[in-house]
Amino acid sequence: MRYLRATQELTLTLESDNSLKPSCCVDASFAIHHDMKSHTGGLMTLGKGAVYATSRRQKINTCS
DSSP: OHHHHHTTTSOOOOBOOTTOOOEEEEEEESSOSTTSOOEEEEEEESSBSEEEEEEEEOSSOOOO
């Protein structure tokens, strides 16, 4: 939050290259919350900058 507050004047830049090929990344961490729930995150880019990003705690407990 400190970073976001300190960089409010910076502009968000989204650029696309000629290939228009999307790139996606997904990751998860197992049982990191106090109630043993896991956390999942994902990011989708199209050239420069994130088009879609998500990060959230999973709703149910899972077994590895």
